[in-house]
Amino acid sequence: MRIQRVALKENGxxxxxxxxxxxxxxxxxxxAPRGAVAVVSDETVWAAQGTGLAAALxxxxxxxxxxxxxxxxxxxxxxxxxxLYAFFAEAxxxxxxxxxxxxxxVVGDLTGFAAATWMRGVPYxxxxxxxxxQVDSSVGGKTAVxxxxxxxxxxxxxxxxxxxxxxETLDTxxxxxxxxxxxxxxxxxxxxxxxLFDRLRVPPQxxxxxxxxxxxxxxxxxxxxxxxxxxxxxxxxxxxxxFGHAAETLGGxxxxxxxxxxxxxxxxxxxxxALLGVTPPGCAAALxxxxxxxxxxxxxxxxxxxxxxxMRLDKKNDGGGLRLVxxxxxxxxxxxxIAEEALTxxxxxxxxxxxxx
Ligand code: GLY
Numbered sequence: 001m002r003i004q005r006v007a008l009k010e011n012g013x014x015x016x017x018x019x020x021x022x023x024x025x026x027x028x029x030x031x032a033p034r035g036a037v038a039v040v041s042d043e044t045v046w047a048a049q050g051t052g053l054a055a056a057l058x059x060x061x062x063x064x065x066x067x068x069x070x071x072x073x074x075x076x077x078x079x080x081x082x083x084l085y086a087f088f089a090e091a092x093x094x095x096x097x098x099x100x101x102x103x104x105x106v107v108g109d110l111t112g113f114a115a116a117t118w119m120r121g122v123p124y125x126x127x128x129x130x131x132x133x134q135v136d137s138s139v140g141g142k143t144a145v146x147x148x149x150x151x152x153x154x155x156x157x158x159x160x161x162x163x164x165x166x167x168e169t170l171d172t173x174x175x176x177x178x179x180x181x182x183x184x185x186x187x188x189x190x191x192x193x194x195x196l197f198d199r200l201r202v203p204p205q206x207x208x209x210x211x212x213x214x215x216x217x218x219x220x221x222x223x224x225x226x227x228x229x230x231x232x233x234x235x236x237x238x239x240x241x242x243f244g245h246a247a248e249t250l251g252g253x254x255x256x257x258x259x260x261x262x263x264x265x266x267x268x269x270x271x272x273x274a275l276l277g278v279t280p281p282g283c284a285a286a287l288x289x290x291x292x293x294x295x296x297x298x299x300x301x302x303x304x305x306x307x308x309x310x311m312r313l314d315k316k317n318d319g320g321g322l323r324l325v326x327x328x329x330x331x332x333x334x335x336x337x338i339a340e341e342a343l344t345x346x347x348x349x350x351x352x353x354x355x356x357x
Pocket of ligand 1: 136137139140142230234237238
């Protein structure tokens with residue numbers, strides 16, 4: 001079995017690459033929960049993969065209760081959180097029990113935050129079933145709910161006790177969701193590893209996909225071990241996110257899914273970096289080619305400066321300006337603090353080069 005350690009100073013944990021059928025045995029062997037086991041999933045994931053997890057837990061002799069949430073970002077709210085607290089109370093979850101998040105980023109973030117705060121913290125396990133969750137959100141302990149004031153505004157760093165990952169669960173994933181995950185995979189190549197970037201010219205499948213997911217988990221585990229609280233190196237994972245979040249917000253979270261917005265945001269960041277003289281001019285085109293090869297749009301259809309009002313509200317805005325993540329080249333990124341006036345000037349120059357698509 002392939003194992004990736006997330007080597008934190010305290011509460012380190014493993015990512016285990018195995019098949020769903022083995023997950024019950026692995027949970028029993030690794031965590032031996034004495035108290036109640038509470039599984040949180042969404043209706044879509046459970047319809048596609050629930051039988052497999054249920055059989056695995058039954059086979060290992062682990063009794064459990066399941067709470068199914070409606071799929072989608074609208075579940076990641078204080079109402080969704082309240083629903084999980086009610087479920088934990090009913091299921092009798094205590095600190096000797098276990099919470100299992102079985103799904104994509106929404107289920108993982110919400111369940112992780114519920115586990116972080118229920119009885120001041122109960123152990124939880126991430127079983128990510130989307131590519132985006134497998135390569136990013138299930139690893140690193142970022143948990144949150146959205147508030148009316150903004151995405152992920154209430155949350156906690158709370159690490160899982162274990163991540164169980166089966167790439168075969170991606171077989172039932174909608175193609176659009178798979179593409180969104182590929183945007184994050186391409187991001188790892190762009191910021192850390194030019195060879196990984198080049199391997200993505202052909203969309204990976206089967207064993208190649210498992211290798212790629214494992215490589216992304218290794219990169220994520222390393223950066224989380226170095227900067228668990230996101231004050232330094234981990235910020236590079238935000239490449240494409242400042243522009244991307246703005247596109248996502250302006251589109252009302254419907255025009256673009258998160259990964260699609262990150263794809264557009266990466267190209268915009270590469271174009272901004274070129275105008276600022278820190279990114280080689282060919283990087284934006286190289287990103288565009290790889291994104292298109294993986295079925296992702298790479299050209300933001302509106303004038304880039306339309307993103308500015310939303311970018312000003314970004315969490316990474318420290319009052320005087322923003323911290324953009326820019327490329328030194330494909331495979332190397334850095335944080336570039338930029339004053340608002342300078343950012344406005346760059347976006348206006350990007351507007352000048354903009355042609356309607
Ligand atoms: N998704 C970015 C991070 O975990 O830091």
